[in-house]
Amino acid sequence: MSSVVSPIRQPLVNGGKTYHQITEDICSPTERMPSTQWFIAFAVSIAFLGVFAFSVFWTVYWGIGSWNLNRTIGWSWDITNFVWWVGIGHAGTLISAILLLFRQKWRTGVNRAAEAMTIFAVICAGQYPLLHVGRIWLVFFIFPYPNTRGPLWVNFNSPLLWDVFAISTYLTVSLLFWYTGLVPDFATLRDRSKGIRRRIYNGLSFGWTGSAKHWQRWEALSLILAGLATPLVLSVHTIVSFDFATSVIPGWHTTIFPPYFVAGAIFSGFAMVQTLMIITRKVLKLQDYITLEHIESMNKVILVTGTIVGVAYLTELFNAWDSGYIYEQFAFYNRVLGPFYWSYIGMMTCNVLSPQIFWWKKMRRNIFVTFIMSLFVNVGMWFERFVIIATTLARDYLPSSWSYYTPTWVEIGLFVGTLGLFFTLFLLFTRVAPVVAIAEVKSILKTSGDQYSHEEH
Amino acid sequence: MENQNKSVLFGLYNDEEVLMSAIQQANEKHLDIMEVFTPFPVHGVDELLGFKESRLHIVGFIFGAIGCSFAFLFMTWVFTADWPIIFGGKPYFSAPAFIPITFELTVLFASIAMVVTFYAICGLWPGKVNPTLDDRITDDKFCIAFDANAHSEEELNAIKLFFSETNAEEVHTKDI
Numbered sequence: 350m351s352s353v354v355s356p357i358r359q360p361l362v363n364g365g366k367t368y369h370q371i372t373e374d375i376c377s378p379t380e381r382m383p384s385t386q387w388f389i390a391f392a393v394s395i396a397f398l399g400v401f402a403f404s405v406f407w408t409v410y411w412g413i414g415s416w417n418l419n420r421t422i423g424w425s426w427d428i429t430n431f432v433w434w435v436g437i438g439h440a441g442t443l444i445s446a447i448l449l450l451f452r453q454k455w456r457t458g459v460n461r462a463a464e465a466m467t468i469f470a471v472i473c474a475g476q477y478p479l480l481h482v483g484r485i486w487l488v489f490f491i492f493p494y495p496n497t498r499g500p501l502w503v504n505f506n507s508p509l510l511w512d513v514f515a516i517s518t519y520l521t522v523s524l525l526f527w528y529t530g531l532v533p534d535f536a537t538l539r540d541r542s543k544g545i546r547r548r549i550y551n552g553l554s555f556g557w558t559g560s561a562k563h564w565q566r567w568e569a570l571s572l573i574l575a576g577l578a579t580p581l582v583l584s585v586h587t588i589v590s591f592d593f594a595t596s597v598i599p600g601w602h603t604t605i606f607p608p609y610f611v612a613g614a615i616f617s618g619f620a621m622v623q624t625l626m627i628i629t630r631k632v633l634k635l636q637d638y639i640t641l642e643h644i645e646s647m648n649k650v651i652l653v654t655g656t657i658v659g660v661a662y663l664t665e666l667f668n669a670w671d672s673g674y675i676y677e678q679f680a681f682y683n684r685v686l687g688p689f690y691w692s693y694i695g696m697m698t699c700n701v702l703s704p705q706i707f708w709w710k711k712m713r714r715n716i717f718v719t720f721i722m723s724l725f726v727n728v729g730m731w732f733e734r735f736v737i738i739a740t741t742l743a744r745d746y747l748p749s750s751w752s753y754y755t756p757t758w759v760e761i762g763l764f765v766g767t768l769g770l771f772f773t774l775f776l777l778f779t780r781v782a783p784v785v786a787i788a789e790v791k792s793i794l795k796t797s798g799d800q801y802s803h804e805e806h
Numbered sequence: 807m808e809n810q811n812k813s814v815l816f817g818l819y820n821d822e823e824v825l826m827s828a829i830q831q832a833n834e835k836h837l838d839i840m841e842v843f844t845p846f847p848v849h850g851v852d853e854l855l856g857f858k859e860s861r862l863h864i865v866g867f868i869f870g871a872i873g874c875s876f877a878f879l880f881m882t883w884v885f886t887a888d889w890p891i892i893f894g895g896k897p898y899f900s901a902p903a904f905i906p907i908t909f910e911l912t913v914l915f916a917s918i919a920m921v922v923t924f925y926a927i928c929g930l931w932p933g934k935v936n937p938t939l940d941d942r943i944t945d946d947k948f949c950i951a952f953d954a955n956a957h958s959e960e961e962l963n964a965i966k967l968f969f970s971e972t973n974a975e976e977v978h979t980k981d982i
Contacts, residue, residue: 368845369944380943382872399868478931492881499889506893511906518910522917526975533944534931555871555925556934561842565852566845567858574917578944580873588906788846795822 360799361455363639368627368791371638375539375783375790378633383780386632394772403764405480406758413483415759421750422742425521427477428592429734433617434474435516435589436610436730438553439582440618441467442523446578449571454797458643461534462629463622464527464684465782469774470621471520473767478512480763492762508591515588522581526574529567532557534783586614593737600680600741609661613730616654616700619647620726625775627720629784637784641714650712651726655704657734662701680741688753689740692732699729810932811980813954814840816866816939817948817974822848825948827853828972832950838957843949845938865923866916873915877908937982947975954979 366374383391407415418425441463448456481789482488491513493503536557539550557563590610591603623644630639669681683692704710713719739754773791778784787802819825822844832839833854842851881904885891890898925931943949952965969977 370944372845446913493884502884502889504891505885505907506896506903508906511910512945513906514910518914521914525917525921529924533846537944540938540944551935552933554933555930556936557930557944558938559843560843560928561848561855562857563930564844564847565857566860566862566928567846569862570920572919573863573866577913577917580909584825584906586908589905604880648847670948728863792848 358386358446358641358797359642360801361458361640361642361797362638362790362794363640363799365800366798367670368794370793370796372537372787374520374635374637375785376541379538379783380409381539382614384632387776387779389626390772390778394769394776396771397765398773399769400762401769404762404766407759408763409479409485413481414790415757416753417757417760419754421745421752422622422739422754425754426735426756426764429731429738430764431474431477432589432610432734432738434470434477434767435569435588435732436614436617436734437588437621437727438470438474438519438523438618439611439614440524440622441465442519442578442580442582443615443618444622446575447580447741449575450579454793455643455646457793458639459622459626459647459791461527461530461782461786462625462778462784463618464530465775465778465784466621466625467523467618468520468527469778471516471523471620473771474775474788475516475520476652476763476767477768492542500740508588508595509589512592514583518656519581519585522574522578526571526578528573529570530786530789531782533567534787535560537787554767568613583611586611586643598680598741598745599674599676600669600684601737603665605661605664605668609658609665612654612657612661613700613733616651616658616713617726619651619728620723620730622646623651623719623723624727628724629779633779633784635785638790639734641716643712644719645710648707648722650711651722652704652707655700655726659701662697678745679744683744684736684740687740687744689736690741692736692740696729696732696736698794700733703729710790725772813922813979813982814921814939814951815954815957815962815979816951816977817951817969817972818834818940818942818949818976818978820975822948823946824973825950826850826854828950828974832968833971837968838952840890840953841949841951843943845948845949846947848948862924864919866920869919870912870916874908874912877911878904878913881907890943906955939982940978950974951972 362371364370416425416427418427438759441460444456444463445460446461479485479488482491491503491510493505511660533553535550535554537557539547542550587610589605594603594606596602626639626647627644630636666681666685669677672678703722706718706722743754744751817828819828825842825844825848828853829842840856842855844851852937856950880897882901886898892898894899896903908949929936938944938952940947950969952962954962957965966977
């Protein structure tokens with residue numbers, strides 16, 4: 350029953366694990382007292398979450414006038430952060446859905462945590478449009494429900510409304526996919542525990558038994574959900590890019606946006622997966638499951654998508670020059686050499702130049718380099734969105750309305766606050782759920798465990 | 807497993823390959839396996855047990871089609887019949903602009919319907935307590951279970967013999 354595995358494939362599970370050891374290694378972090386490191390990280394995250402709560406209160410109480418948006422720069426940090434977070438979310442779905450369809454076994458080590466990251470990132474992303482509507486208590490107006498105002502319907506032709514549907518569908522489907530994967534692993538946790546803990550995990554596991562028929566259906570369901578999530582994830586960032594591309598603003602109104610945004614999303618998402626995984630594998634001692642092989646594979650994806658993004662930047666410049674349209678040409682001249690030139694430099698350095706280091710295998714397999722690079726990419730992709738949004742709006746058609754933009758403390762507070770929200774959720778997740786998909790790792794042990802692959806050569 | 811006071815005779819195996827050959831032998835001896843439990847999906851068990859391919863994808867297709875037509879027809883009705891408005895000089899019926907939401911609702915309906923159907927047909931829901939034969943089945947043991955009530959004493963002995971012949975690590979009887 351063992352499938353054909355190339356002898357050049359590196360093992361994906363190290364340490365000569367048995368099935369029981371896999372259960373033990375992955376479940377035990379949820380069963381013992383959290384380490385001091387965890388408490389420190391949690392305290393810091395909670396502090397940032399407090400900053401978020403206060404900034405939200407300030408924004409809602411005083412209105413979005415407390416932000417530094419003005420007449421021409423109507424979008425800035427808020428939408429930058431929104432796109433940044435949504436993009437980060439994409440890696441989780443890519444790993445769990447697209448790599449499942451491509452039968453990539455290395456996904457099993459990282460898919461659970463990456464999907465959790467997706468869900469938390471989308472939750473963070475959702476905060477910005479909700480707050481930016483101003484009167485958050487009227488936010489339900491965006492849903493097309495029969496109302497007493499006519500009924501007055503929403504504008505189905507608007508990309509902003511498409512975004513509402515895309516993001517909420519994405520969050521729902523990601524949650525369903527993630528939770529269905531978690532159910533058998535919650536059952537494993539349940540069967541290791543007693544008393545109240547057992548009752549809680551039985552509730553979470555929906556009474557899973559491990560019956561062969563259930564597994565067969567579970568696999569069928571996972572495969573179809575992956576098939577649905579794959580076009581979904583591509584559609585989500587396509588629609589996010591439509592927010593810009595369907596407008597008539599020079600620099601935004603381009604057909605290159607959808608593929609360029611999707612590549613950038615995968616790029617930034619993988620960087621965030623690396624940041625999280627490198628810390629998680631160390632703190633939870635999961636180096637045998639999240640191996641250098643996984644890290645190297647993800648670095649290859651970062652290299653490819655980073656280079657695609659680089660090609661897109663240059664294509665944009667070429668197309669602007671080639672268009673012969675002065676407004677388009679000015680928009681790009683301004684992007685590179687205008688008042689926000691420093692963000693363009695940051696973007697180019699972090700996203701295009703620095704990932705080229707991963708052409709060297711030694712660098713791809715160096716944990717320290719990978720960690721630093723993952724932070725670079727996260728910063729660079731934030732700059733990319735800022736470049737697209739703020740520089741374009743700061744120099745529009747009418748020179749008399751040109752202005753410069755700097756954020757207020759409220760906007761900065763909201764941004765670092767969502768980092769707090771994200772890490773608080775992630776740290777809680779590492780306490781209550783297995784961060785590596787137990788059942789899926791067991792199913793690849795015989796083909797990818799190191800003790801089995803040594804036998805072949 | 808819905809009946810009360812059911813007596814189950816089950817054997818635990820240590821490895822999925824041993825389990826597979828045991829199921830094969832059980833098939834040859836025409837033993838009536840009630841259930842097989844494994845800690846992870848073992849490919850090939852479903853064929854040995856004669857399971858038909860899951861029909862979940864049909865549910866997905868039907869509800870996807872419903873979501874697709876619901877979204878498209880609803881937007882068409884709103885913009886051509888209920889409250890026609892011209893946006894940006896485009897026709898009332900601007901079909902290309904309806905595609906993104908139509909696609910999203912197709913995926914949403916199909917996914918939710920399949921997941922709900924999956925849990926419903928498996929009899930799994932929050933708070934459901936299914937009796938477990940052994941706590942190690944979700945860890946590292948592979949289990950073949952027989953309904954002890956449905957077999958005579960003689961047949962049960964034959965099953966126990968089968969377990970020892972196929973290298974089951976442990977054999978137990980449990981009332982659930």
